[in-house]
Amino acid sequence: MRKPRLMTPGPAMVPEDVLLELARPVIHHRSAEAKDVIVEVTAGLKEVFCTKNDVMILTSSGTGAMEATAVNTVPPGGKALVLNAGYFAARWASICKAYGINAVTLDTEWGQPVDPDAVANALRQNPDTACVMGTLSETSTGTGHPVEAIGRVVADSPAVFAVDGISGVGAMECRTDEWGIDLLCVGSQKALMLPPGLAFVAVSPKAWEKIDAFNAHSFYFNLKAARKKAADFDTPYTPAHTLILALRAALRRLREEGMEAVWERHRRMSEACQAGVVALGLELFSSRPAEGLTAFRVPAGMKDSDIRNKLAERFGITTVGGQDKLKGKIVRIGHMGYTDEMDVIGTLAALEMTLAELGRDVEPGRAVTAAQQVLIGARSAAGVG
């Protein structure tokens, strides 16, 4: 028997009742019934994103939301400041390049958080920046960036602040309006507990001003067209309506749990996972870990694929390795969305056994015990890293 556990930083596991929504007969997306669903999910997304801003629903991966954000906000030849600290942050720059946007990058070492003071400096040096493009949770390094502090810096400038919250929102505190996030990009397949296929952009009035100032080279991802339809709880093109029905079910779960509790659950799982990893003598990759995933360095003398393959084959647990320059150097464990404390403990137990079987000197139970101590509050978060 193989019982799969998808401990990846997206796609993440989906609750059974949400999956069953997907199996319901398709309804017409222009029907009154479909409109009622859009009304409800729009309100629900605003709660999850902590925003009163407009929320656009796109049928695409999260990258589509990033593209919509970039091309609608910065005209060709305009300037964007990309807070480049990982594989996905670099995608902002790639999108800019494809559309002739002048992307100035503020490079931060992978695994380190972006420094808000450095952002302030960069903005002083580039006062014509139209948009600062950052990341809440950098999935490639498992780093959480200080978005609240960066938001304060950007708010003092004429630039808007765009945040890739794809693997962050729902897994980490994110107060869109309070923190001055003008364009928040979110994907369905992470902490929102859905399969991939939907993306969202929350757009502030400050962002709409930029967007209204020019005609973007964009059709499918045109935010003005999306706003026009969203005002009537509709979408410009046929949406992935089955996923929107599932979204309604997922949002009802989040509302019932409450966002404060959802964030707290992820914080607990994150700290427990970190404690377990550290107790095994492994090194966390990030100096400021994100709360939806834990990345650790592959120990000297071991191969990441050996670790991940054994986790998968022996224990049914899927994890991911590193991307780009981190290929082979880290292992990433996701704990977001429909994941609970027992999933984290099970994964740590499997990791202990995996490392022991691969010949590393590991005392079984050590990681599990360390995680348990966090979960019962016997060990403070501060004592973990």
Next chain:
Amino acid sequence: MRKPRLMTPGPAMVPEDVLLELARPVIHHRSAEAKDVIVEVTAGLKEVFCTKNDVMILTSSGTGAMEATAVNTVPPGGKALVLNAGYFAARWASICKAYGINAVTLDTEWGQPVDPDAVANALRQNPDTACVMGTLSETSTGTGHPVEAIGRVVADSPAVFAVDGISGVGAMECRTDEWGIDLLCVGSQKALMLPPGLAFVAVSPKAWEKIDAFNAHSFYFNLKAARKKAADFDTPYTPAHTLILALRAALRRLREEGMEAVWERHRRMSEACQAGVVALGLELFSSRPAEGLTAFRVPAGMKDSDIRNKLAERFGITTVGGQDKLKGKIVRIGHMGYTDEMDVIGTLAALEMTLAELGRDVEPGRAVTAAQQVLIGARSAAGVG
């Protein structure tokens, strides 16, 4: 009790076993298991499209496939010839406009088929045309265009032939390679029997030459990036993988039925529906009806909404009205994908009762009988229109 029947030209009904695929636990899209699925669906799509060309899988509505086609094939300032004969054909021109492509439109009256000779003329007048953009089945008017004959005309020119086959492919014969279709755009929610959320583009070597000749302003819909990943049965960004699992199930059904039989089923349903509509004294809107839907004019003195609302409320049958300048003027009945002869007969019976209840002089059973005569072969297709 309300038993819904989605007789719309997309989204169309989805088989129960395909819906259940959607409820399966999410797997990681970069896993070996996921790759096997992409291998199988890529082969299956090629069979359905009758092509040996590369097939790209996009997570978007069909409009995304059209945008990918336009922006990757024609550089800004380049020329496209749009075969403008309906609401969706006009979308080609809108996409071109958004991206600075010079769209020359060949206008055909809505409901009439595009004339291949007129296309030849237009190409002679515009020898610098990079791409001819046409439609297999114009969903807004219920018209099937002579794509095979147009393809022969375009093949003689340096231009490539792009076809919106979104509501056509699977419902009408479409031999991509034989007919010289260089870029075929297809959506998931029509005759492929899936919910909305996936789109496909089949790209010929002649089209790749155009695409390779410049760097398109495109990131999410960049076909070069898609080709690079497709070579390894992967996608550039996280795909709507749940829908791809369902696609595998739907393609297995199509393969089992066989494309010739699938086309023949749609032809039969189409002729039966037309015969029924005509038997009620109603006027078909199109002079060359598509085979996935039937459009008829709203009779003088009646309102389209009265007809459609009664069909929906009394009989659970969803149809659609006209779009844009046809608003209020036509009713469209879809019969594509997971639709059978009994669905068509039921819809005609409901239409008879609806018209009778709305005060029209209708003899119950007339439309049903006419449809039955077609279905048992007692009445030839030629005698219908």
